[in-house]
Amino acid sequence: MTKVFPDAAAALKGLLRDDMLIAAGGFGLCGVPERLIDAVEVSGASGLTIASNNAGLDGQGLGKLLCSRQIRKMIASYVGDNKEFERQYLVGELEVEFSPQGTLAERMRSGGAGIPGFYTKTGVGTLVAEGKPTMLFDGEEYILERGIVADLALVKGWKADTAGNMVFRKTARNFNVPAAQCGRICVAEVEEIVAPGTLGADAVHLPGIYVHRLICGAPYDKPIEFRTTRKQDAT
Amino acid sequence: MAWTRDQMAARAARELREGDFVNLGIGIPTLVANHVPEGMTVTLQSENGMLGIGPFPFEGEEDADLINAGKQTISELPQSTYFDSAQSFAMIRGGKIDLTVLGAMEISQGGDIANWMIPGKMIKGMGGAMDLVAGVKRIVVVMEHCARDGSPKFLPACTLPLTGRNVVNIIITDLAVFDRPDHQSPFRLIEAAPGVTTDDVAARTTASFVY
Numbered sequence: 001m002t003k004v005f006p007d008a009a010a011a012l013k014g015l016l017r018d019d020m021l022i023a024a025g026g027f028g029l030c031g032v033p034e035r036l037i038d039a040v041e042v043s044g045a046s047g048l049t050i051a052s053n054n055a056g057l058d059g060q061g062l063g064k065l066l067c068s069r070q071i072r073k074m075i076a077s078y079v080g081d082n083k084e085f086e087r088q089y090l091v092g093e094l095e096v097e098f099s100p101q102g103t104l105a106e107r108m109r110s111g112g113a114g115i116p117g118f119y120t121k122t123g124v125g126t127l128v129a130e131g132k133p134t135m136l137f138d139g140e141e142y143i144l145e146r147g148i149v150a151d152l153a154l155v156k157g158w159k160a161d162t163a164g165n166m167v168f169r170k171t172a173r174n175f176n177v178p179a180a181q182c183g184r185i186c187v188a189e190v191e192e193i194v195a196p197g198t199l200g201a202d203a204v205h206l207p208g209i210y211v212h213r214l215i216c217g218a219p220y221d222k223p224i225e226f227r228t229t230r231k232q233d234a235t
Numbered sequence: 236m237a238w239t240r241d242q243m244a245a246r247a248a249r250e251l252r253e254g255d256f257v258n259l260g261i262g263i264p265t266l267v268a269n270h271v272p273e274g275m276t277v278t279l280q281s282e283n284g285m286l287g288i289g290p291f292p293f294e295g296e297e298d299a300d301l302i303n304a305g306k307q308t309i310s311e312l313p314q315s316t317y318f319d320s321a322q323s324f325a326m327i328r329g330g331k332i333d334l335t336v337l338g339a340m341e342i343s344q345g346g347d348i349a350n351w352m353i354p355g356k357m358i359k360g361m362g363g364a365m366d367l368v369a370g371v372k373r374i375v376v377v378m379e380h381c382a383r384d385g386s387p388k389f390l391p392a393c394t395l396p397l398t399g400r401n402v403v404n405i406i407i408t409d410l411a412v413f414d415r416p417d418h419q420s421p422f423r424l425i426e427a428a429p430g431v432t433t434d435d436v437a438a439r440t441t442a443s444f445v446y
Contacts, residue, residue, distance in 0.1 A: 027283040027320070028306040030299065053320070080359030081306075089358055096358075101282060102324025102366030109321040121369040122328060125347075125400030128365065158300075170317055172300040174283050177319035205319075222299035225306040229294045 003164050003214045004193060008039035011187050011213040015152055016040060019047040019072070023108055023150035023183055024062060025176030027053055028081070028225050031168065032061040033156040033176075035189045035217035040154075041068055051075040051108065051148055051182075053101060053175050055085045060223065066094070075148070077101035081225070100128060103145050105178050111147030112181030112210075120145055153183025156217075157190040157206070161199055164208030166190065173205060180210045189217035237380075237409040238428045245270040246407050246426075247336050247377050251277050255333040256326075258282060258367055261305040263377045264336035278314075280332055282363040284323045287315030304363065324363070328370040335371040337364060339378045341393040344442035346403040346418060348376060349395035361398055368399030380408035381439055389413070389442040411436045413444055421445050 005011035022040070026032035037056075040048075041064050048071050055074055056063030065071050066084050073095035079085045088094035099107065100122045110118050119142035123129050133144040155176040158169035166188060168176060180186045193216045238246065240263050248270035251257065258280045259265050268288070271277050279288040281303045288303060289310035297308040326332060341349040348368060351361035368374055381387055389406060406413040406422065410431050413422040424446035427436055433446055 028302065030283070030302050030306070076360060078360040078362035086358055090355070098360050100361050100365035101320065101363035102328055102370075105320035105324050106328075120328065122366045124369065126365060126397045128361075168317075168319075170298065170300040170311070171281065171283050171285050171302055173317055173319045175320045178321045224297060224299045224308055225302070226308070227297055228291045228307040228309075229297060230291045232293050 016045040020151040023179040024052040025155040025179040027174035031172030049073040108178035108182040153186040164211030166206040260337040349393040368402040380410040
């Protein structure tokens, strides 16, 4: 049984339905599963709940699914870069659950690791703690956060072998590992698919057990949100 | 008179210690990297999954896969490492980071910090700030002393939703520096910008502090 599919639509066939929970990797525009998001847009699946650190930019990444009104609820830590998000939220068209960035990453990791909840100090005494059980450990207060198990995970890697073993490049790894871990099914897009043995068993960042379907999404144009540089003569 | 943004960043850099692992927030805190004392080894952590942030890349060498938490292009160092977001916040929450420098909209005299939302108006989210103030050993805040309308930002109690309760160690504004030795003590005014008097600071502060 091959994990490799010809394109995003083929890889998502039979997996999308209305009102499902999707976890997506990416940080800003870095390491975003853009081909798979495009295919979700084309599918028309709606009422989606998306767990992702950010919500893309207007018309980019998950921003596309916001513009097409396919997202009912976002679980995210930072959405400050998206005007359409702000508009939909402030007029009450979009439900938002803010989850601190580290809490969100751990909710995905733990959900995928069979841990339905964990205690954390993050958010104690803030709106994030409202309605959540608390516990004292060694005299300090912690709040209970729930693990996330997603119906579907969408991730972007650098290279994968045909067994689904993946490596990521630089800071594009970000939420892709915990998102993949928390999916009942994980579909991944990569820049290159290679033969087993090519990546080096010690060098794999995400073992293939977490990756069920795979496409090569190349070529990528890789947008940069803020291009900051120094001059050649600077130290 | 008042310190510039760069002078505030330079003052924050004086809180760095040899060997520190440091996370810098977005805005003025990012400038702190330009003021690490010569010869001091400080490792900068970026919560999107990197230890050992290098300087901005040379023109033409920008890499879309290599950004900081402010989504700016950066470069790597020989000792840099990359990891996923869960690992990144395990370091932060687990107390492995020595110091963080953050911006703020309000700080209370009890060390509360608010910097993530204005109800009904601005909705950005907390990003990693709540995790940082909960897990990092020493929390340095760098902010303008007053808001644009002149209202004080160092207050008896925060009016905005909190990012963390009783977590701030040092406050550096364009007018003054406040420090406290522990989370039970009041903040003490320990420095003022050139030509700024204690009375000037008190006139622009509603929080109670000692000096």
